Amino acid sequence: NSGGHSSQPREDNAIYELGDALKKIQQFRFPVMWNDITLRSFAVDAETADDETAVALRRFVEKPGDKKALKTLEKQTGLNSVLRTTCVATMLKAGHAENALPQTATATVNCRIFPGVSVADVQAELARVVENDAIEFVTLDDPVESPASTLTPEIEAAVLNALKTRYPNIVAVPYMEAGGTDGLHFRRAGIPTFAIGSLFLREGDEPNYHGMNENLRVDAFNGGLDHWSLIIKELAGKPAASE
Template sequence: MKRLMLAITAALIPVAASAATPEDEAYARALIEKAVSFKSTAKHGETPKMAAWLAGEFRKAGFKKEDVEIVPAGKSVGLIVRYRGDQSAGKAPVVFLGHMDAVEADPADWTTDPFKLVEKDGVFYGRGLVDNKYGVIDLTQTFVRLKKEGFTPTRDLVIAFSGDEETEMATTRALAEKLKDAAFALNSDAGGGSEGVDGKPTVYYIQAAEKTYATFELTIRNSGGHSSQPRADNAIYELASALKKIEAHQFPVMWNDITLRSFEASAANADEKTAEALRRFVNKPGDKKAVKTLSGATHYNAVMRTTCVATMLKGGHAENALPQAATATVNCRIFPGVSVDDVKAELARVAGDPKIEFATLGEPVESPASVLTPEIESAVIAAVRTRYPDASAVPYMEAGGTDGLHFRRAGVPTFAVGSLVLRETDEPNYHGMNETLRVDAFYAGLDHWTRIIKALASPAAP
């Protein structure tokens, strides 16, 4: 692993990229203000309006009509924009991901109007700023800037903005199917950097894998009866007994190159006991002493194995009646390479009650981990170190889920390399009230994608 990092560092690509001008910054500011104004949530349904507006911005910048496509799917739409290259690189396209939709926001809970960009005390307020409208407008202004410069890439570059990442991901599936011939995808919706309160960078994260999100319902039924005559097979008690067994169960320890590299890098900033355990695990994956220590930390435990946890309960129909049914919802985050069916079978075995009915909710998306190549990693590191010369880059596995799940499933290696660098004291509150983004962080990321693109698709690129 260390040899790979040294090789990549030595191969950093010094590709010139013009810095954002005041005019570029003003354009980006106007874009984010307009983007926040769209109520692109499942309830309000304005994502198609946002997609139409963005399509217009690309066409005004000189993109041909046939290269800007709105893709209807499910209850929303996606957007594809193709920046045609001269194909001199002889390489498949690179896809750039973002999502136009945002989670709901109740104006009564906010100190500002969630759908109006407000700047106060060096901070922007607005729903979707961090998740993921900044990523969308950052990629948009990058394509527009490069077009104005007259830049011709050596391979096709393709934007793919989904419209329902926060809900059913129907547009994501449609986009992934249309673009499955891509060499790889770079996602704006995760990854990114962190810095200390002094503004100095600590680390830049590259997301290269995501756990499978799967939810099961466990139900026990019987004929019930009157509460004055309790019976031995009470559905609530039996379900509770099964849940306690699931609570006590730990799935097998697992690892891949991504998690090992993440552990290796994390050791540098961990306390002495944790750092020792991380290094032991890296040197001897599965080391029992290391596993015992790391299992006690929720973050590292989640990285080492599949996890399942009860999240919801319902049961009974009257206070004076024995329950005829009891149901628990169990949410699992499954390590890449492990099937949903295998986890379901293991839960049934652990519960140990054949009367329990197991139902899988929805259609879980299983996707493999992506292999981070020197071509991609060197381009990202070069872009990051232009801003932060001493920053280290660390691949990691996401416990949550993004559009990348569907692209990986379609056979497109996907890496999240967002442009935002958040400070330890930041409170972005995405998905919560008063979502925020520091104004200086907003402007600092405007050259990020330009640098990556020129490292991957300019004549100087390998």
């Protein structure tokens, strides 16, 4: 906006315009999506979920996209994050002085994009939702797109065998995580890539991931090394299935 002295407010105000746009983004929901991994994880999650969630999970697995099931599942942030692409405002920067009208306002909107959806499509959809040509959408850095990997029998067997050796009563569940990974570069190159957790926590543990005082028990750390050793030894040196 053109700005000016705060003693003379104007109709055009960058902060208000951006606020209106962010409110529209907050209220918008991207279309629901699913893949083999998410459906498989939902089926297993249903075994330990509360009654209402369990019914919704099973209903969604039987009929992906079911609206009645969605009403229950999307209320839970953990489940909603893997049901669709999500975009949320995380940072704001606006104005240049306390007694001046803002000329610019900027927001960082962090998007977790469902595999198979392009960055350009998400950007275009946000612009459509906001409906304000004065607001410009710019991607930070150079985002890399990659497809989801299909879980291979060899990888799954190695994980299950390692788990059986250390914790035979624990069930392994493949799932899709709404997080970033360097593995996307390998997947983009056609190399199936998976993240395998090796840290086992006890009830009451509070590792506080990415927060202040991030921590982990020493025995959990050392046990994680043992877990990786079992998996790597089983997979290392094995010929590819096509050989």
